[in-house]
Amino acid sequence: MTELSSTQPVTENRPSALREFWYYFSENRGAVIGLWVFAGFVFCAAFAPLLAPYDPTEQFRDHILQPPAWQEGGSWAFPLGTDPLGRDMLSRLIMGSRYSFFVGIVVVCVAVTGGVMVGLLSGFAPKWVDTLIMRVMDIVLAFPSLLLALVLVAILGPSLTNAMIAIAIVFQPHYVRLTRASVLAERQKDYVTSARVAGAGKSRLMFITVLPNCLAPIIVQAALSFSTAILDAAALGFLGMGAQPPTPEWGTMLAEAREFILRAWWVVTFPGLAILVTVLAINLMGDGLRDALDPKLKRS
Amino acid sequence: MFGYLLTRIGLFVPTFLGVTLISFMFIRVLPGDPIIVMAGERGMTEERYQEMVEKLGFDKPVLQQYWEYLAGVLQGDLGESFVTKKPVWEEFFSLFPATMELSLCAMIFAIALGLPAGVIAAVNRGKFFDRALMSSALVGYSMPIFWWALLLIIVFSGNLGWTPVSGRIDLLYYFPNVTGFMLIDSLLSGQEGAFASAVRHLILPTIVLGTVPLAVIARQTRSAMLEVLGEDYIRTARAKGLSPTRINGLHALRNALIPVVTVIGLSVGSLLAGAILTETIFSWPGIGKWMVDSIFRRDYPVVQGGLLMIAVIVMLVNLLVDVLYGIINPKIRRR
Numbered sequence: 001m002t003e004l005s006s007t008q009p010v011t012e013n014r015p016s017a018l019r020e021f022w023y024y025f026s027e028n029r030g031a032v033i034g035l036w037v038f039a040g041f042v043f044c045a046a047f048a049p050l051l052a053p054y055d056p057t058e059q060f061r062d063h064i065l066q067p068p069a070w071q072e073g074g075s076w077a078f079p080l081g082t083d084p085l086g087r088d089m090l091s092r093l094i095m096g097s098r099y100s101f102f103v104g105i106v107v108v109c110v111a112v113t114g115g116v117m118v119g120l121l122s123g124f125a126p127k128w129v130d131t132l133i134m135r136v137m138d139i140v141l142a143f144p145s146l147l148l149a150l151v152l153v154a155i156l157g158p159s160l161t162n163a164m165i166a167i168a169i170v171f172q173p174h175y176v177r178l179t180r181a182s183v184l185a186e187r188q189k190d191y192v193t194s195a196r197v198a199g200a201g202k203s204r205l206m207f208i209t210v211l212p213n214c215l216a217p218i219i220v221q222a223a224l225s226f227s228t229a230i231l232d233a234a235a236l237g238f239l240g241m242g243a244q245p246p247t248p249e250w251g252t253m254l255a256e257a258r259e260f261i262l263r264a265w266w267v268v269t270f271p272g273l274a275i276l277v278t279v280l281a282i283n284l285m286g287d288g289l290r291d292a293l294d295p296k297l298k299r300s
Numbered sequence: 301m302f303g304y305l306l307t308r309i310g311l312f313v314p315t316f317l318g319v320t321l322i323s324f325m326f327i328r329v330l331p332g333d334p335i336i337v338m339a340g341e342r343g344m345t346e347e348r349y350q351e352m353v354e355k356l357g358f359d360k361p362v363l364q365q366y367w368e369y370l371a372g373v374l375q376g377d378l379g380e381s382f383v384t385k386k387p388v389w390e391e392f393f394s395l396f397p398a399t400m401e402l403s404l405c406a407m408i409f410a411i412a413l414g415l416p417a418g419v420i421a422a423v424n425r426g427k428f429f430d431r432a433l434m435s436s437a438l439v440g441y442s443m444p445i446f447w448w449a450l451l452l453i454i455v456f457s458g459n460l461g462w463t464p465v466s467g468r469i470d471l472l473y474y475f476p477n478v479t480g481f482m483l484i485d486s487l488l489s490g491q492e493g494a495f496a497s498a499v500r501h502l503i504l505p506t507i508v509l510g511t512v513p514l515a516v517i518a519r520q521t522r523s524a525m526l527e528v529l530g531e532d533y534i535r536t537a538r539a540k541g542l543s544p545t546r547i548n549g550l551h552a553l554r555n556a557l558i559p560v561v562t563v564i565g566l567s568v569g570s571l572l573a574g575a576i577l578t579e580t581i582f583s584w585p586g587i588g589k590w591m592v593d594s595i596f597r598r599d600y601p602v603v604q605g606g607l608l609m610i611a612v613i614v615m616l617v618n619l620l621v622d623v624l625y626g627i628i629n630p631k632i633r634r635r
Contacts, residue, residue: 030435138311139318142611142618144573147591151607154595155330231444235577238446239592254447261450262458272447279442287438 024292031288037281044094045101052091056248060086065264081266083257089266092248093274099249100230100278103164107229108222110168115175116218120206122176123183134180137173145170146235153241160243163236170232171225178221182214216293223286227279234275250275304626312619316612317370323608324369327600328362378605383597388605392587397480398468399586402578403571405502406510411564414514415553418521418560423548425526433518440515445574449508449581456504463504466583470497509578513567520563524556531555558628565621569614 015023026032044051054060060082067074068081068089080089122133140148145167152166186192187210195209236242237251245256250271257267335344335352344352353359357368372378378388421433457465464470468482475489483502486494528534529552537547576588583589587606594602 030438135311135314135318138315139322142315142319142569142615143322143607144569144576144610144614146573146576147607147610150576150592150595151326151603154603155326227442231442234444235446238577239580241595251444251446254450258450261454265454268447268450268454272444272450275444275447276439276442279444280439283438283442 021292025288028288028291030284031291034281034284034288037277038285041097041278041281042101044097048095048098052088052094054088054091056087056092056095057246058087058091060088062086065260065267067264068266080270081264083253083267084260084264087246089270092253093250093270095248096250096253096271096274097278099160099243099247100233100275103160103167103233104226104229104282106164107168107171107233108226110164111171111175111225112218112222114168115172116179116211118172119176119179120183120211122180123187123210124202124206130180133176137176140170140173143170146232149232149236150239150241153236158241158244160233160237160247160249163233163242164229166236167229167232171229174221174225175218178217179214182217183210186210186213220286220290220293223282223289227282227286230275230282231279305623308619308622308626312615315615319611319615320370320373320608321366323604323611324366326604326607330600373608378608379601381594381602382599383594383602388602391590391602392606392609394480395585395587395590398482398584399572399575399579399588401481401483402502402505402509402584402586403568403575405506406571406574407513407564409506409510410513410517414517415521415560417514417518419525419548419553421518421522422525422529423544430522434522437515437518440511441519443511443515445508445511446577446581448511449504449578452504452508453581463500468498468501468584469494470501473497505578505582505584508581509571509574512574513564513571516563516567517560521556521560524559525552528552528556558625561628562621562625565617565624568617572610572614 025035060078063078063082064086065084066078066082066086069076069079071081074081078088078090080093082088083092118133122130125133143151149163149166149170152169153162156162156165192205192209195205200209233242234249234251234254237249238255240255243249243252245252253271254268257264257271261268335349335356335358357365360368376389378392380387381391384391417433417437421430424430453465456463469486473486473489473491473494475485475491475494478485478488482498483495486498525548529548534547534552537551542551572588575586576592578584579586579588580592587610591603591606591610593599594606
């Protein structure tokens with residue numbers, strides 16, 4: 001008993017969870033850079049109409065396929081040049097950040113909510129329900145994600161919303177498996193037993209006792225699937241199965257620009273660069289999150 | 301080992317049934333009537349419509365339809381393409397070698413560069429090489445490969461004119477299809493320049509398709525190596541005075557390879573997904589392009605059959621990986 005009381009003051013001196021998280025997160029320089037770039041991306045997405053110099057669908061017929069400002073023939077009126085219809089590339093890219101951000105948020109929210117629910121259920125349900133759920137997830141995982149998303153979009157009809165739904169469905173099994181694995185590990189521990197002995201009901205055990213302790217890997221996975229969602233949505237857009245023209249979605253912009261690749265490098269380069277930088281920033285952040293949240297990798 | 305094999309195959313059967321169920325359902329949950337879609341803009345008479353309903357079995361109870369579908373699938377009957385009227389099974393296997401060739405080359409490219417990169421990074425942990433390699437790996441991992449393909453085309457096909465933009469071989473060459481692998485067939489044909497042409501067609505798609513696996517393998521190899529390098533037996537080997545090359549290459553890499561092999565095996569699914577994009581961009585006549593084209597042509601039996609075949613291939617490879625893993629690592633077997 002004396003030992004218990006002597007540990008009391010130590011726990012009070014512990015830094016707050018957020019502080020501790022930041023300490024580990026900021027040790028990874030790449031992660032901090034990623035965070036800044038991501039913040040810039042979110043800022044772009046939030047204030048796109050204010051930041052974009054022109055309307056993204058406005059066509060300047062006199063300035064078709066104008067190169068970027070620093071190249072011969074370019075002008076600072078269109079810093080990144082114009083596309084084959086005379087639309088300002090910069091404005092379209094800035095507006096495009098909105099779609100990518102939206103895709104990431106919606107897909108991650110839907111996939112996490114659904115996946116965590118099913119995973120929790122699977123971890124707590126009787127064995128046969130668990131087996132059934134895991135077999136269904138195996139079946140979904142047997143299909144390559146992009147292919148399944150493509151086919152789902154073929155069923156639902158090509159649009160950005162349907163692409164998001166398809167990608168969210170495809171991502172679901174990862175969260176189910178991840179949550180179930182953590183739940184099974186946590187359920188063995190003494191604090192769960194003591195909560196059960198104290199009379200906690202099943203739903204309290206699931207959501208209040210166990211779930212918070214399973215969140216770390218789920219958060220890391222959420223960050224990583226944010227970037228995968230952006231990539232997949234762009235890929236679907238590129239194949240003509242995502243956002244439809246004239247939506248300034250980055251993948252769709254690339255698809256529209258394909259026939260001009262040898263004549264106008266800028267219409268192809270910039271949208272892809274935007275995707276790459278965003279995805280890279282999020283992945284850098286995800287690596288940092290894993291270092292900070294995963295207790296197994298934490299240096300004690 | 302036998303028990304492990306048995307349970308693993310036992311798991312395969314329900315998953316296979318589920319996959320057939322999904323591909324069976326695909327054509328039935330489509331909005332609109334597939335028969336009317338098939339008729340296209342010309343439409344069809346009431347009699348012909350009834351005939352088609354009977355032929356496709358849409359007038360029977362759903363359970364019976366599924367049963368007949370499953371029986372057909374097990375005998376290699378995946379229906380006929382709406383467009384070419386050829387059996388889907390036949391079309392699949394005439395195109396599959398092209399995808400297989402591309403995927404194999406991409407995988408070899410990824411392993412040949414990814415393994416050494418991971419080992420070098422792990423050995424030089426925290427130093428310049430490690431940082432440079434791992435930064436490149438993260439860029440590769442984050443790469444939108446459809447854009448990467450376009451960039452490579454701009455540089456190598458457009459500006460430098462080194463590589464062709466599409467197809468598997470120049471139209472100049474014609475030779476019988478023996479193995480379906482262009483590299484082997486062109487060699488067998490003995491025609492001058494045919495092999496070189498096939499190689500030149502293959503380079504860019506290989507790089508594009510191999511980029512993401514390359515990054516994944518490099519990252520995985522590095523972390524597996526780092527884990528192994530901290531083990532006691534490595535310290536023993538060092539204490540014995542073995543050369544670093546021998547320790548890293550022989551003692552460490554061998555054990556680090558176990559998780560890497562798994563990652564390689566499991567990336568078959570993403571490889572096939574990547575093939576969809578790569579083949580579409582490079583007009584590579586394989587399964588991926590076939591699927592995309594069929595989706596656009598609303599050739600539903602092809603989409604249905606292709607979906608099933610691809611899933612089955614992924615499942616078979618996963619099964620193989622699991623079995624191999626059980627052989628390499630006895631700990632798994634006993635679980």
